[in-house]
Each structure stands twice: as structure tokens, then as C-alpha cells.
Amino acid sequence: MAIAPAIALASIATPACSHDGSALAGGFLAGFAHPFGGFDHLLAMVAVGLWGAFLGRPLIVVLPVIFPTVMAIGALLAMVGLRLPPIELGIALSVLLLGGAIAGAVRAPIWAASLIVGIFAIFHGFAHGSELPSLADPLAYSVGFVLATGLLHVAGIALGLINRRPGGKMVTRGAGALIAICGVYFLYRASMG
């Protein structure tokens, strides 16, 4: 059973793929690195997972499922050339509000939490989509940034597991407060921008 994924991985790996001179590595790596390249993206992604873990089932599943899907739609909007309000403000607000929700232990109903995360996902997706490189491999770039985003959510959920320990909720709320403070800074920087 355990070797099934190994067989699948081995079957698709091509030994020369990192040396063939194609844009594959650059596209994927650039996309994967993008969410890690800015603390605003990174903190928002982690906050989504952390808030989901704080809210428990079903939102621990729903939020990380909604975010990448809506984010892809946001990227699509960027690719067709739609204009949105300043993206930096939306992203900074996402960091501030998601951090604030964790710090304040806000137990939003399912629809509200989904709506909030969905709206912010559009801004993050829009930022990624407007930067999709046309010269590199855009599909590989997309795979990279979706994977990185998902892994950051998982990191947030993993951090949120500390809630189960005594005093864990205070630690989580403290982390949320730190994220919110960063959000204030991002918002200040974006408004000066």
C-alpha cells in the first residue's frame, strides 16, 4: 500500500528534467517561491489555516478548500484584464482581519467565514494572476503557487493543533495578534504606496 505513491512518483519523474533547459524548473520554482517572497501573502495563508483550525470542523476543511479554488478564479480575473480596487490594500486587510479574527477568537458562522476567506482569496489570486509570467511556463508557475499556498494553509492548521494543549488557545490568539499587527503595518505601507 505504501509503495503505491512511490511507484506513481517514480513513474513520472524523468532523470533529465532538471537539465533539459526547458522553463519547467524556473516556472514551477518561481511560482512555488512567490507566496514565500512576501510576508503579506505568507501570513495571510498561514492565518487561513490557523483560523480554520481554531474554528474546528467543518471550517478546518472548508477554508483551505475554498481558498485555492477562489484564488484561481481571482487569478483568472487578472488574466482577462479586469481591474480591482488596489490589490495591496486588499491583501493587507486580509492579514489584518484574519489575524484579528484569530486574536479575538471570532467564531464566525460557516457562511461568514467562507465569504471572508473567499473575498480575500480573490485579492491574493489576482496578485498571483497578474504576475503570471508569459515567458516562463505559466502552467508550472500555477502549480507552484497553488502548491505553496496549500502547504502554507497546512502549516497554519498544524500550528493550530496547539489549541488542543493546555494554554494553547492563548498561544494561538497571541500569534493572531502578531499577524494582525503585521497587517496594520502592511495596511500603512499600502496606503502610503
Add this chain to the structure above:
Amino acid sequence: MTGGPFAPALLCAALGFALAFAPRGSVLPSLLGLVAAAMAMAFVPLAPAWRETAFLVCWATLILTAAMVHLPGGPGPKLALALGVGAGAAGGAIVSVAGVASDLLKALPWALLCVPGAWLVARGQGIAIKVASSWLIAVAILAAALPITPTPGYEPDHMQ
């Protein structure tokens, strides 16, 4: 990355995730349907003009298949078989227009993700499969959009 085994492999992975939630008895018929349909379609000579259509169908099939992880109780036997045949036909068509027959050997094993997936589901960890499926859906949405939308290229980053 658009040619070769990549798109069929993602499609097979999506099928594997969906089958992780299916009744155990319906997995093998679905996998056999996948292999049979893929091999049949891979040898159907499709005109190059069908390339974009084949990819669009592939991504749409992937989104539909990956979304099945959210079906209460998972896909039943008939649906699982239909998903397998559909994934095979869509993947085979990609191989026909944008790859070589050996690409199937690299793509089809990804459907075996149903084995560790079912193991996770049986232990109440199906959440991981659902999250991973949403990643596949996101990639498919973007991949489907890329050929029909002009990408802006290297514009200044919002962080720059």
C-alpha cells in the same frame, strides 16, 4: 508542461482521490475502465486542431472528478466507473494530440493514489484528500484559462 504526461497524470491523481471515497468494490472496475479508455483514445488519431479542445475537456473532467471527493458517501459504483472511463478518455485524448503512447505509463499509475487515499479516509483523515483535490481544481481552473487569456507577462510585482 502542457504536453506529455503532465495533464493526464493530474487527471489520474484526481481520479485516485475520488476513488479513495468510493466503495471498495467499485475501485477496480473504475481503474480498468480508466486503462481501457485511455489506451483506446491514445491510439485514435486526433487532428492537431483538436488540441485546445482536448485540453479543455481534460481540465473540465479533472475539476468534475476532483469535486467528487465532496459527494456524501463518495461516488457509487456506476459513477466511479463513469469517472474512470471519462478520465481515461480525456487523458488518452491528450496523449493522442500532445504526447506519445508511453506517456500513459507515466500518467496512469497516479490513479493508484486511491490506495493510500482510501487508507487515509478509513482513518478519518479524508480532509487531506479533500484539500489536495482543491489544489488540483485550482490548477485545472488556471490551466484551462491560460490558453484563452493573454498573460500580462513580467509586470512589476505588487510587492515591488
